[in-house]
Amino acid sequence: MSDLPAELTARPLALIGLFGLDIYNSVHHSIWDAFVNNRRPDGAAVQFKLISSTHEFPTVKPKRNSYEWYIPKGILKRNWMNKYLNEVLAVIVVFYDLDWHDPQWNEKKMECASRVQSLRAALEGRNTKIAIVLIQNELLSPPGTEDLVATERATALCAACELTSKTLYFLPYADHLLGYTFRLEHVLYDLAQSFYHQEYRIVKSHREQLNKTAHQYLFVRHQFKMAFLNELKQDQNTAHKHYQQAYNNLLDIRMVDTNSLEIKTVASFINYKLSRLMFSLKLPKEAIAQFRSHVDRFMTRTGPKELMFEHHTWICTQYSIFAELFNEAIRQGLPAVQTQHPGYYFQMAANHALQRHNACKELCNNVDVYPDPDPLAGEEKLEFYGQRPWRPGKLNAEPADLTREAAAIQALQYKEKTTVNHSMIRIGLLGSAISQFKIYRCPRKRRLLVVEMAEEYFGCKDYGKVLTLLMHMLWEYRSERWPVLLTDVLKSALKAAYLSASIKDYLILALEALGPSTMFSIERKTNIFENIINILQNKPPNSEPNLSEDLKDCAVDKWLAQVNQNESFIFKIDDNMASFIDVKACFTQPKYTVNSTVTIEVFVRNLYHAEVELSKISVTVTGSGYKSEIPIIDSHDRNLIFSAKEVKKYLCQFEAPQLDDSLEIQINKVNLNLGNDKRCSVILQFSASGRETNLLDRMYPEIQQLRGGLFDSVRPLITAKIEQEESNVTIITECKQPALLGEWFSVKILVSSSDKISNVNIFVNLIQDNNSEQLTELSLNMKEKQSSVIFEIDTIEPTSSVEQVVFVRAHNVGDRNFLIKAEYSRCRKKKDSKEITYSFSVVKPFEVSTQFYTILYEPLTKGFIDEPLFIMPHIVSTSPWPIKIEDTSIELGNSLIEERSLSQESILKNIVLEESEAGTDVYCIVPKIGSEQPTSTGVYTIKWRRANDENTIVTSSSVTLTPLWVEDAVIGLETRLPPHGWVRTPLCVSYFIKNHSDYLITLRLTMEANEAFMFAGHKQIDICILPESEKKVEWILLPLIAGFVALPSLSLTVPTDEEYKLNKTRLAEVIERSIPRHVYIMPKSQTIEE
């Protein structure tokens, strides 16, 4: 905002003079300090000024009674704003040390009054308010009590000074000075406001006396003054209103060449004030609209043609001032958007700065002399803003002095040409715009501005900066593939590189210019290519087109100097730059083993329209801790000359390295050398994947397949795995799954190798899970139980195998996993290992269930003491393998004895059971002791082995048999009955009744007849059985019917008085299980009958 006067841009503050403060006095100094230096942020908008006793106040102009004959000479006076900001006091405060109870009260009162009077005299004609502040040392009277002396003396003082009591204040010089000054400040501010209001009324009152024809300037001036006074009063709304009116009045003035600068200057001032107020009043839209119309209105009012640059300067300033105001408003919290922010205004300002520069070049080129005498002398002392020093205050109507006018124009043109650095102005504005566009997310706009900035640097021959800026932009434009823009940027950059004779930059740019994504013509490309070749052969390049002769000459000298240095140069250009050569490289396989040959295919495509020769191609391969540059395999038919658009394929071979820790190698770069190998050469480094296609690939990978062509169809494969040579050791296991519970299960491990290996250690370990380890044993010989097995083999010859059997015994069912690991040394003492996991399942060989039967072969749930019964272990094979039972045995429980303890052979011996076949063993036992709990019947042991394998050993499995309830029996009953009878042939049935108890038992036997038999014997009899004795009862039966016939049923009853000895139900149970119900009766042979 340098172009605006400071008084305009300053924040208007009410001006308050402090009189009578001696700043060498410490008390006064601290009071001054409290007012001036310790301002609070929320303090009133005031400016304090220390007035000394010798101060000279500005003189008051004589008041004009009528404007009738007054012709204004200009619009705004230069001194007016400054006067009101810094000289005309709104309030003057007289400080005076005086206590209410001062002993010399009267004298001091008079002195104070005389000071006020002298001030009043000095301020004659002004409306400045006068106030008195008494600095008091005495303590304040406590609130509520009235100090009569003080009241009385205050009134007296006011009278003496001819002031109202409202303008008398006292300032206790005590602890809370800041609090008092703060309050005083507000009171004084109120006084100041009333002053400015009064001034405002005075200016307003002039208005009636003005007429539109003669006083157009005054309309503007008065409105401006009113607005400014309101600003001083901090009434922004009213100020805004008056500025707007001033602006409107200004527009009514007819603009001609002589007053155009003045009107534009004032318009610019008013517009500045308006914009600032509108932003401050939170009316940003109105501010922008006002600014737009302001610029639109004045855009065409160019003023004199010879001073066109002045117009552009003015427009440029308008934009930059507004942009800064806008930016300031944003800093105060105004939100801005992408399409409306200060960047646009900075950009417009930059545009007009360019136009100014152009106008200056056009108009001032021939001006070389500053006219004498200086027509611009006294520019600083002009009475009005925006007037010409050579014709101040002249009115439109007067004819211009032509010679002076011409001299003045020449002076202005000379100044414009010599003193203004147009480029820096534009660069500064562009810089501001760039940062704004960056903030508001317009990256492309920003790029455009950077290109413009580079153009400006080019104009001022700062080629280094041009190249720095453009190199960055190239990358951006290239990545978005805008060929026209890319070409434009390249053109400028090439020129800059040529003019600065920067070999490396020139080469980089030239290489890119030859690429496919630029729009250069064929001839131009050919020229550029020649230039590359020239540089590589140490010759200066031909000049870029469209350069002026003097620039060219200068550049040629530089080039010659560069080239004649005779130093060799080798540039590396990485793949941040584009060029006319495309490269892709790929491994032929995704995996290689160590020491095998790795082959890389390199595809090189020449996109230039003519023949190109390279001097060398190599590939850089990196892995962790590995880096090597591999040249391509030379072959005669594949030379390094490429005709236009040709694609060639080269091979690159090397031995796969042994890497330290990582397993991957990648093609880091493909290096192409251009030019003489030794002295001048450019190494182009490409990434192996190819750039352009990569970008397209990401967008439409499947569509790229449509393009065809060798190069496009190459899929880059830039990483490959390096693997250790695959060991040829194999471990094979053989076994007959599943394993059977409890057996020593044999697992045959076969180790074989295609190479000779030695020192083979084989570890077999159980992979432990869910506590199975205690229940699994390993052994090499079925004797020593181990938790893991190691065995060693010295050497294994190629293509032979070594086998070893490992035995495993499991004591519960489920799956078992083993890790079999072979560690071995290979031919070159290299340790290597191989491991496999092996798993098998364990199943039960058989299920054993126990069945109990009575002597009568009825299923039985309870046993009775001394009553024999059968126990039958029932074996069901569940093994998929046939099982041969070697032997079985039973070990009975303590309470049982075997009926016939003959050591006879097991009936199941040598029986082979296939899956789900069953075998049953049988033993007759007699329980001897009863109990309340089921008594254990014994342990059944089966010795068995696999029937299908001769090498297995006998496994002994023991099973606990089902326990049995055994009860006491008071009565034993035994029936003797022949196995069968004949019809009509008597047969004898006898029942032996035993009394096991210690009581005498009386029983009633009842035989109930049925139609199948006649019988002889007691039908009903009571018998007595002595303790531990037996009684026999007999019947003779005569069968009448043949067949399986029901016997007459015997029933036993206990007399009711003896029931405590023998339970009735127990008795029924005895009968149930001891007396046969049926008997076979054979028919009588007919022949015998006859």
Added chain:
Amino acid sequence: MAVCIAVIGKDNSPKYIKCTDEANALQFHYKIHTSIDIVEEKLNIGNKTAADVRELFLGMLYSTEEYKIFGYATNTKIKFIIVLQSSNATLRDNEVRMMFRKLHIAYANAVSDPFYIPGDQIQSKIFNSAVMDIMGLLVDEKKILK
């Protein structure tokens, strides 16, 4: 009428640019390129509501003293940009919409060509004449022929 019409691909590279004034083509290229900033911003905001997705017309992107630039983006992120002269104040929003609609139809026809590879420059006579028609250049040719 329109002074420049452009089709921008979804990777923001130009697929087709036609200017009435070929001498100033570079200037228009820059203008269109910078207008992508605003298109991108609008598309980012537009994604938030379902209703906006259906509206392809993006309205005026920005205006300078000389030109007004309008944008349109298809659902496949193909952007159409039309530059109009600022002095032509009579052109209403609806008419600009119509221009875009015509352009969209012409574009859809052009890319339906089985020999067109998506992502390539559009080089179609029919598309070209459709654009000329929108720019009001074709009419003149017809008149001359008559």
